[in-house]
Amino acid sequence: MATQAGANIRVLIVDDFAETRENIRKLLQFEPDIDVVGMARSGREGIQLAKDTRPNVVLMDINMPDMDGIQATEIIAKEVPIAQIVIVSVQSDTDYLRRAMLAGARDFLSKPPPADELINTIRRLGQMSRQRELLAATQPPPGTPGAAGHKGVGGKIISVFSPKGGAGCTTLATNLALALHSGDNKVIIVDANLQFGDVGVFLNLQGKYSLVSLAERADEIEEDFIQSVVASHSSGVKVLLGPPTPEDAELVGAGQLKKVLEALREHFHYVVVDTAAVLRDVELTIFDVSDRVLLVATPDIPSLANIKKFFDLIEKLEMPSERVWLLLNRVDRRGGITAANVEETLKHTVRGQILLDEKTVLASINSGVPFVTGAKSLPPVQGVLDLAQKLREEFAPKEAATPADERGRKPPAKAPSLFQRR
Ligand SMILES: Nc1ncnc2c1ncn2[C@@H]1O[C@H](COP(=O)(O)OP(=O)(O)OP(=O)(O)O)[C@@H](O)[C@H]1O
Ligand SMILES: [Mg+2]
Structure with missing residues (x-):
């Protein structure tokens, strides 16, 4: 050859x-x-x-x-x-x-x-x-006006996934979106749990429009259109709600979703994507365009067994494992399975931990106000803030030092596929 x-x-x-x-x-x-x-x-x-x-x-x-x-x-x-x-x-x-x-x-x-x-x-x-x-x-040099893929901010897509339902993806995604948001960083959260998404519930937001509206016009997404479709949280974070009913999920295909996410990254510094606990074409496509996939595990055997299966699968699919950040949610300070135990068992680094705190988390979901806006002394808050900081550090210096780096600014449409599908 x-x-x-x-x-x-x-x-x-x-x-x-x-x-x-x-x-x-x-x-x-x-x-x-x-x-x-x-x-x-x-x-x-x-x-x-x-x-x-x-x-x-x-x-x-x-x-x-x-x-x-x-x-x-x-x-x-x-x-x-x-x-x-x-x-x-x-x-x-x-x-x-x-x-x-x-x-x-x-x-x-x-x-x-x-x-x-x-x-x-x-x-x-x-x-x-x-x-x-x-x-x-x-490609024209990065930063050249009009260069393909550089017409916007070239933001980072961060998806949140767990192979097992109820691990805390929506909790983490909503809180992380708020933690990443600042004067300099525009953030949008996308509810890509297409059938039973609840980002709107977690943020106490409703809206006439949803992901379906953007997916329907995936080839012609302009900034004005995005602004007219997204909901606004009081924090400043924008929210692209999921399809209004489970039946509407089929109106959003994997290809359309990919185009939507790629369009959003041109207008937001961080695009946080909440996902369903299943692996279909839609989820694989989301991983494919993601700069980081936050893989949420809980410290219990059934969750870790599923996480192991997921790592085995991505190895088969040749997905670069450095893009997957393993996180541990519901970590109990009083004991049980620790991050060190998890690393030992899974042979993967635990990149972040969020403490178990039923009271704080439930109260925040019920009120529609993410706990990360609360006191730093609340047990789960620090873990989310640390994670947001790590993500910012991960991206900021590399963007400045090596703008043409494949992990950074290359046009997403032509970026190397995360999966080498066989
Ligand atoms: N750190 C935590 N401490 C205590 N409870 C938590 C924590 N994180 C999440 N929970 C609880 O776990 C439940 C599931 O959380 P969440 O809906 O975020 O998970 P999910 O992975 O998005 O689930 P689904 O598969 O339904 O989308 C919620 O009731 C939430 O209150
Ligand atoms: Mg969820």
Whole structure:
């Protein structure tokens, strides 16, 4: 499967052992579509060479002098986003792998890598990188007036999902929307729990229009139209209510919903999407356009069993797991399953915790006033504020430093799919 002439896959090898570097180079030299463009002896040298040669694929060792492969991966992933990094290491400890994946690595091969596996991995990731390269070459520079995908604010889509109903998605989504809202950040919450959504109930809002109105005109969504359709919460957060009746859910197709969300991200800094506890085309499409999927678990065995199934599924679908943030809701300070237990069982980092507090949460739902507006001393408030802060930090510096980064400003319609559907 050779690529076009002049478009060979450029590979950088980073390993402190000369023999390993040479062996890999020899193994690749007979592949007509692969060029080894550089070999580095350390993480630091690897970063420099990655900047100089802009490889499609980087083969990265972990244990090296001066800077290890995980740190180098993190820097290369940020500075040369086109480069797809494969960890090639004797370290197969899951903790190392998880850290490498969080740092931005795409794949892992054990050392010495079997020839077939190495070449297939390079080709697969190389093709992905080449496609992004071509896409970038056809785009006007970010920020150019009228550049596709940059006509608006290029906001972040944050969806909230749980494979098990009642985990607290709507509670979290409504409170998070308020916590993210500020003078600088315009926020909209979208009720994409199409049949039994209750964002309107949680925020004590009703309206004549809903998601159905935007979905019906998904190809011609202008700002005026959005403003005339959304409801306004007293906090300033805008609300796109769900379909008025369960039967109306079928009026919103996955493709239309995708267009609606992409239109909204051009007018709002954060688009928070509440979802139903099912996995159909609609939910997969929402994940596909999401910058982060907040996966809500509760600290009990049935919830964790379902979360495990979800992680297994996204692995099969090749959804980058770093976009999924695992959260724990209803955390009981008095004991029970802890975040550490959950991390140990699921092998995923818990990115946020919201404390159990029936009284506060129920009172807030019944009054239609999210608890995050209440005293900071209320048990569940801090967890939501911390999460909002982490999300802001996650996005703000990267946007400024690497505007063309695939996770940032690329036009959503052409952004790499979160799922490689098979
Ligand atoms: N941190 C918490 N402490 C106590 N109760 C909570 C907490 N979070 C949510 N709840 C309660 O759990 C119930 C379900 O919450 P919510 O409706 O937000 O879940 P959901 O995941 O959106 O459910 P659905 O699957 O029905 O959409 C609510 O009655 C709410 O009061
Ligand atoms: Mg809900």
